[in-house]
Amino acid sequence: MFPTTLLTTLLLALSVAANPVLVDRSPVTLPISRRLNLTSVHNLVRHDQTRAKALKARGAAKAAGASFSEAAVINEPVDNQAVTYVASVGVGSPATTYSLLIDTGSSNTWVGATKAYVKTSTSSQTSNKVSVTYGSGSFSGTEFLDQVTLASGLVIPKQSIGVASTSQGFQGVDGILGIGPVDLTLDTLSPATGSTVPTVTDNLFKNGVISANEIGISFEPSITGDDLNGELTWGGTDSSKLTGSIGFIPLTTTSPANEFWGINQSIKFGSTTILSTTAGIVDTGTTLVLIATNGFNKYKSATGGVIDNNTGLLRFTSSQFSALQNLQFVTAGGTFSLTPNAQIWPRALNADIGGVAGNIYGIVADLGTNSGEGLDFINGFAFLERFYSVFDTANKRVGFATTPFTTATSN
Ligand SMILES: *[C@@H]1O[C@H](CO)[C@@H](O)[C@H](O)[C@H]1NC(C)=O
Ligand SMILES: *[C@@H]1O[C@H](CO)[C@@H](O)[C@H](O)[C@H]1NC(C)=O
Ligand SMILES: *[C@@H]1O[C@H](CO)[C@@H](O)[C@H](O)[C@H]1NC(C)=O
Secondary structure, three states, X not given: OOOHHHHHHHHHHHHHHOOHHHHHOOOEEEEEEEEEOOOOXXXXXXXXXXXXXXXXXXXXXXXXXXXXXXXXXXXXXOOOOOXXXXXXXXXXXXXXXXXXXXXXXXXXXXXXXXXXXXXXXOOEXXXXXXXXXXXXXXEEEEEEEEEEEEEOOEEEEEEEEEEEEEEEOOOOOOEEEEOOOHHHHOOOEEOOOOOOOOOHHHHHHHOOOOOOOEEEEEOOOOOOOOEEEEXXXXXXOOHHHOOOOOEEEEOOOOOOHHHOOEEEEEEEEOOEEEEEEEEEEEOOOOOOEEEOHHHHHHHHHHHOOEEOOOOOOEEEOHHHHHOOOOEEEEEOOXXXXXXXXXXXXOHHHOHHHOXXXXXXXXXXXXXXXXXXXXXXXXXXXXXXXXXEEEEEOOOOEXXXXXXXXXXXXXX
8 A cells, every 4th residue: 555645646747747738849859870981091080170170260251241151261171971970851741761960060951962852742942052061071052941850740841951962071971950050051042141041940949849949969979880879859858868967058159169059168187277268169070079289289298198190099008098087178067077988989999990909099189270269179979979968049058967878988
């Protein structure tokens, strides 16, 4: 026989769980899978540095009121995608399924890089051309309105999407699902310049499909190349993925980081300051953790690591690895620490990046420019695989929370 209070609690819990109204507008979750495709030496670091350079140029151009393509020419080789997270997204009715890169550093959604766009009764061509340049590629084509199905119950009837006629740098994926701030779409259409393109998240919120203009992302560290281990939640967070409360950090006002998911942060290795408080960004499209050159050099000497010629990454001896201290990311929302194990590349994947089995490579790399340029670090995948992240448009903030994998020794 249950005590009455416990029974009441149980009944209450049951009735809440069975309430269909809550289910209707609950956050909706989409599984995402990780893919690894590294083919040439130095690819990983160079890929990330190229992206960093492009993001900075794009942000700076935007802040100056110029369009990216006019203001900046990136004379860098177009690299293959290194580590990517991909979601299956349906377009049209009946829907054709496309594998799209999840990108917090851009905001246009488009298809057609590999699999051709299939027009159906829901497709409607607009009079606009569209064109976007990324650090690791570009695309141009025509803007359409079409029905986009992200998951069951997560359908957008008239999403503006790009349909590529040419694209560069996208192997093995069909396009991008852009989940960055909407301002990044400004001037990507022509002749409709001066306007933005509502993002998938904007439309879900506007249509009342989700009740908060916010995205939660869960990645898990993995020691295999391809893995279905991530999820993207629209309209809230998936509390089953968190072990702590979410620490929120206001979006930075510093340019050009403020064009993206930018925050202020300082970085410490043990008690050594690696980077004083400065602005940078949180970015799913960057594989490593990038720190401005002067800060990276401090990390390099504090750890004793040397640059490995084959991979471009820092390489540690086993005794240097044993001596690593926590790398702390100090923010207004709390301090988030990468354990020693979280500071190294998964050793099972050394060969995939041109490394040698048994070596120990670090995931902190050089941003390529000194601090003081308004975008002095990038918290990429290597960070996001250890913390749940929340991108909150409505309240202009980014949040992080610990997960069961924050201190896991999976590498
Ligand atoms: C991996 O990269 C190679 C080299 O660029 C490319 O040819 C291949 O299509 C890519 N594979 C996948 C699955 O992305
Ligand atoms: C971030 O740092 C800049 C530069 O120090 C400062 O002006 C700003 O107030 C800080 N906070 C936010 C939320 O941008
Ligand atoms: C790495 O490359 C540099 C420049 O090519 C060379 O000077 C150095 O000796 C190389 N280091 C190793 C360990 O091979």
